[in-house]
Amino acid sequence: MTKAEKDAFPQSGSAEMKRDFILRVVERVSLERNPAFWAMAYRRKCAKEGVPCPLDEAGPDA
Secondary structure: OOHHHHHHHHHOOOHHHHHHHHHHHHHHHHHHOOHHHHHHHHHHHHHHHOOOOHHHHHOOOO
């Protein structure tokens, strides 16, 4: 995520809106980098913080 995306995420709204935000970031990143690595790192961060991962709610392909 860019710094602007990181700053905007907490204010991005409901859980559904945050999931959509994350999916847009994944889509953008997939054009630039390996999205599987990013998704793995994001899931690890969510687990470390003890919060549900929005990617898991979106399905296994995310």
